Amino acid sequence: MTVLVTGGAGYIGSHTALALLDAGEKVVVLDDLSTGFDFMIPEQATFVKGDIGDQDCVETIIKQYGITAVIHFASKIVVSESVSQPLEYYETNTSKSRNLIETVTRCDVKHFIFSSTAAVYGEPEKTPIREDVYLSPINPYGRSKLMVEWMLADAAKVSGLGTVVLRYFNVAGADPAGRSGETTLPATHLVKLAARAALGKRDGLSVFGTDYATPDGSCVRDYVHVSDLAAAHVAALNHLRTGGENLTLNCGYGHGFSVLEVIEIVKRISGNDFPVKHEERRPGDPAALVADGSKIQTLLGWEPQYDDLEAMANHALAWEKKLVARGL
Ligand SMILES: NC(=O)c1ccc[n+]([C@@H]2O[C@H](COP(=O)([O-])OP(=O)(O)OC[C@H]3O[C@@H](n4cnc5c(N)ncnc54)[C@H](O)[C@@H]3O)[C@@H](O)[C@H]2O)c1
Numbered sequence: 001m002t003v004l005v006t007g008g009a010g011y012i013g014s015h016t017a018l019a020l021l022d023a024g025e026k027v028v029v030l031d032d033l034s035t036g037f038d039f040m041i042p043e044q045a046t047f048v049k050g051d052i053g054d055q056d057c058v059e060t061i062i063k064q065y066g067i068t069a070v071i072h073f074a075s076k077i078v079v080s081e082s083v084s085q086p087l088e089y090y091e092t093n094t095s096k097s098r099n100l101i102e103t104v105t106r107c108d109v110k111h112f113i114f115s116s117t118a119a120v121y122g123e124p125e126k127t128p129i130r131e132d133v134y135l136s137p138i139n140p141y142g143r144s145k146l147m148v149e150w151m152l153a154d155a156a157k158v159s160g161l162g163t164v165v166l167r168y169f170n171v172a173g174a175d176p177a178g179r180s181g182e183t184t185l186p187a188t189h190l191v192k193l194a195a196r197a198a199l200g201k202r203d204g205l206s207v208f209g210t211d212y213a214t215p216d217g218s219c220v221r222d223y224v225h226v227s228d229l230a231a232a233h234v235a236a237l238n239h240l241r242t243g244g245e246n247l248t249l250n251c252g253y254g255h256g257f258s259v260l261e262v263i264e265i266v267k268r269i270s271g272n273d274f275p276v277k278h279e280e281r282r283p284g285d286p287a288a289l290v291a292d293g294s295k296i297q298t299l300l301g302w303e304p305q306y307d308d309l310e311a312m313a314n315h316a317l318a319w320e321k322k323l324v325a326r327g328l
């Protein structure tokens, strides 16, 4: 009953590995350390450095450790980079995931949980967004992930693989016990960038667009705490193990914060009034992305513990201080 966590040296994978270990599971992490860090991998997990697309490597891990479930995080994740390097995104996110799914089904692994994204929705016509709306991603990153959703559904029909697809909204925060956090360099996500600005690790922050049709003109996002997200994966695994049906679920709280609100909160709790510039819109940014999170709460019994942006920002700041102390 060992769980294989791909991308377990990264932000969300490391938190999920911790949550699994906390729940008494055995964990093997497979990661090529392309954006992850070995110090993020929990000590109690077994680490294999390798590539998710390497079928011999994955098959050996499955047999050697008796893997019964795979939680698949490994991916390239930067939207703007996916626009400039689309084929790299289709290679890592789509082709290599195809290889992984093929190996997993051939080796008779029972359960598979996949990290998808709100980017599969593109520019939604209305929010909160339900899972069953028309999917129309507007960048290669979103398309590279949506193709995996489709492959997984098709493969599950013939193999009987149990699957849960989790579509994350904007992930933020860090382990409240300080064991992990967002380390990825260069940083691109708003809460982490604001935390770095508050600690003087950057000159300030840009707000990309203040003319959106939102209450204060800046973009609105549904920020979900990484530890709540990790708990959703443990719940998804238990759902599959107890014979639950295959599911696709949003992971978000159902309410959003604007970019200006996020900045104001980080400034307040850090006590640092860092400089903020108002700039042009960033290409590809939808005005508002807010989840309808009712399905995951009903079907997995998911009960978020940290639906509180101030707590997320505090945890992110605490982690960022640790990184600064490490010279990162
Ligand atoms: N961070 C977010 O806000 C967010 C939002 C929606 C979805 N997601 C999804 O969540 C997952 C995890 O994202 P994250 O924020 O933790 O990113 P991350 O970059 O911190 O983690 C990704 C990990 O995958 C590893 N990896 C990449 N390619 C690999 C390969 N070919 N073989 C083995 N390992 C490989 C990296 O070294 C890294 O440790 C991704 O699938 C991403 O698409 C993230």
Ligand SMILES: O=c1ccn([C@@H]2O[C@H](COP(=O)(O)OP(=O)(O)O[C@H]3O[C@H](CO)[C@H](O)[C@H](O)[C@H]3O)[C@@H](O)[C@H]2O)c(=O)[nH]1
Residues within 6 Å of the ligand: 077, 078, 079, 117, 118, 119, 168, 169, 170, 171, 188, 189, 190, 191, 193, 205, 206, 207, 208, 209, 219, 220, 221, 259, 282, 285, 289
């Ligand atoms: O320096 C910055 C950084 C971001 N933003 C704004 O803050 C909001 C959030 O931006 P992030 O880069 O933090 O996150 P995204 O919404 O672009 O995307 C994230 O969440 C998505 C799901 O909602 C996808 O999953 C994607 O992979 C993940 O990076 C956006 O309006 C962006 O324009 C700024 O104004 N200034």
